[in-house]
Amino acid sequence: xxxxxxxxxxxxxxxxxxxxxxxxxxxxxxxxxxxxxxxxxxxxxxxxxxxxxxxxxxxxxxxxxxxxxxxxxxxxxxxxxxxxxxxxxxxxxxxxxxxxxxxxxxxxxxxxxxxxxxxxxxxxxxxxxxxxxxxxxxxxxxxxxxxxxxxxxxxxxxxxxxxxxxxxxxxxxxxxxxxxxxxxxxxxxxxxxxxxxxxxxxxxxxxxxxxxxxxxxxxxxxxxxxxxxxxx
Amino acid sequence: xxxxxxxxxxxxxxxxxxxxxxxxxxxxxxxxxxxxxxxxxxxxxxxxxxxxxxxxxxxxxxxxxxxxxxxxxxxxxxxxxxxxxxxxxxxxxxxxxxxxxxxxxxxxxxxxxxxxxxxxxxxxxxxxxxxxxxxxxxxxxxxxxxxxxxxxxxxxxxxxxxxxxxxxxxxxxxxxxxxxxxxxxxxxxxxxxxxxxxxxxxxxxxxxxxxxxxxxxxxxxxxxxxxxxxxxxxxxxxxxxxxxxxxxxxxxxxxxxxxxxxxxxxxxxxxxxxxxxxxxxxxx
Numbered sequence: 001x002x003x004x005x006x007x008x009x010x011x012x013x014x015x016x017x018x019x020x021x022x023x024x025x026x027x028x029x030x031x032x033x034x035x036x037x038x039x040x041x042x043x044x045x046x047x048x049x050x051x052x053x054x055x056x057x058x059x060x061x062x063x064x065x066x067x068x069x070x071x072x073x074x075x076x077x078x079x080x081x082x083x084x085x086x087x088x089x090x091x092x093x094x095x096x097x098x099x100x101x102x103x104x105x106x107x108x109x110x111x112x113x114x115x116x117x118x119x120x121x122x123x124x125x126x127x128x129x130x131x132x133x134x135x136x137x138x139x140x141x142x143x144x145x146x147x148x149x150x151x152x153x154x155x156x157x158x159x160x161x162x163x164x165x166x167x168x169x170x171x172x173x174x175x176x177x178x179x180x181x182x183x184x185x186x187x188x189x190x191x192x193x194x195x196x197x198x199x200x201x202x203x204x205x206x207x208x209x210x211x212x213x214x215x216x217x218x219x220x221x222x223x224x225x226x227x228x229x230x231x232x
Numbered sequence: 233x234x235x236x237x238x239x240x241x242x243x244x245x246x247x248x249x250x251x252x253x254x255x256x257x258x259x260x261x262x263x264x265x266x267x268x269x270x271x272x273x274x275x276x277x278x279x280x281x282x283x284x285x286x287x288x289x290x291x292x293x294x295x296x297x298x299x300x301x302x303x304x305x306x307x308x309x310x311x312x313x314x315x316x317x318x319x320x321x322x323x324x325x326x327x328x329x330x331x332x333x334x335x336x337x338x339x340x341x342x343x344x345x346x347x348x349x350x351x352x353x354x355x356x357x358x359x360x361x362x363x364x365x366x367x368x369x370x371x372x373x374x375x376x377x378x379x380x381x382x383x384x385x386x387x388x389x390x391x392x393x394x395x396x397x398x399x400x401x402x403x404x405x406x407x408x409x410x411x412x413x414x415x416x417x418x419x420x421x422x423x424x425x426x427x428x429x430x431x432x433x434x435x436x437x438x439x440x441x442x443x444x445x446x447x448x449x450x451x452x453x454x455x456x457x458x459x460x461x462x463x464x465x466x467x468x469x470x471x472x473x474x475x476x477x478x479x480x481x482x483x484x485x486x487x488x489x490x491x492x493x494x495x496x497x498x499x500x501x502x503x504x505x506x507x508x509x510x511x512x513x514x515x516x
Contacts, residue, residue, distance in 0.1 A: 009328075081316065084282065084310050
């Protein structure tokens with residue numbers, strides 16, 4: 001636990017000076033708040049921007065930041081130094097993962113609150129987004145573990161992130177895409193937020209989300225077994 | 233204490249360590265001298281439990297390296313070239329991360345920063361440090377937990393003589409405090425200056441071992457002395473029991489006539505010894 005806390009503290013210090021990661025945490029919340037207050041179109045569904053950008057944020061920020069943080073530590077050799085100091089891989093991943101979750105959770109909380117969401121629906125909304133954040137964090141960690149350096153992490157994370165981020169948006173305009181998108185957790189969580197004042201996820205949605213989570217955990221386990229955090 | 237018996241390690245079918253055996257006593261500076269690619273870093277990785285090996289046995293602090301626990305490893309200080317620093321964080325913050333892991337106090341961070349003479353740069357981002365300062369910070373990190381065994385992989389490689397000398401002083405102080413120092417180098421001056429015991433490593437094999445001076449004397453086949461006269465003429469003389477009277481007389485004459493400027497024994501240095509044993513230069 002001491003090691004995980006040390007990693008968490010390191011991450012807090014580092015992100016303040018790491019614009020690439022920092023921007024991923026603040027970009028969508030700022031964009032959502034600005035768009036929600038500045039762009040109002042007649043007949044636009046309530047919380048339109050919040051719903052759309054929350055899902056994009058939920059997929060994009062954790063996948064790119066987790067993979068960037070882990071791959072940078074691998075590339076720069078700081079991860080080796082940590083492992084030599086008896087930081088166990090689980091402690092490291094917990095430290096970075098909890099940090100990443102909290103950073104995104106704060107972003108989600110702020111943007112939803114600024115958009116006027118509160119009370120029961122707000123808590124349900126945060127619960128839905130939090131579950132998505134956890135899945136995305138595991139996916140980002142798997143990519144970070146698999147990538148040898150930051151460049152390969154970017155080339156792996158960008159297509160994965162695009163797939164999970166933009167499918168729910170495109171599914172709104174194309175039924176064929178929607179029929180494929182429904183097998184992804186981001187789409188199911190987007191559908192759960194369709195009526196944000198009455199957040200609910202059906203059995204099918206729950207099963208698909210759980211299967212997604214299991215597949216992604218499996219992918220992480222395979223990546224970790226293959227590459228580990230520091231290869232010999 | 234460190235003891236290594238018959239260690240062998242291969243990468244892709246190529247043996248990079250072959251039947252390596254030696255031991256290191258407490259409070260000793262042990263040097264592994266050899267050119268790049270000799271297997272020095274691999275051996276450090278084996279001894280610190282980062283790398284598995286196929287044959288032999290390695291013990292550090294009375295434990296097999298394959299059975300070292302996390303708390304055992306916390307008693308090691310390791311400085312390796314590929315152990316990076318957090319470039320965006322300051323010197324202090326870099327050490328703070330590891331101090332939190334080791335459970336080391338704030339005072340210990342200040343102390344070690346002062347030991348490596350980085351106290352004035354503690355708030356400076358690592359990305360703004362010179363190479364020498366970065367090396368000193370790496371060393372500070374290795375020293376932070378007051379380790380019982382310090383593994384230093386080419387600690388002064390590429391550094392200026394002033395910084396190298398400062399690092400040597402720190403290493404000697406830690407030795408005096410009872411720390412076992414295991415260092416690798418391809419710099420024979422560093423090896424001669426620092427090490428109590430040396431192993432010469434070439435292509436994964438130990439080619440010779442002993443104290444630096446003992447090694448040089450062991451390969452002093454010619455046993456010659458060199459005399460320089462005041463007029464600049466250099467005379468090389470044999471030190472052989474059969475010709476000792478002649479040699480002594482020649483030197484006595486030079487002393488009497490006041491022509492003698494300098495007199496030196498001409499035993500080989502470590503570079504020459506290594507060259508004789510392997511046909512290769514050290515600084516490769």
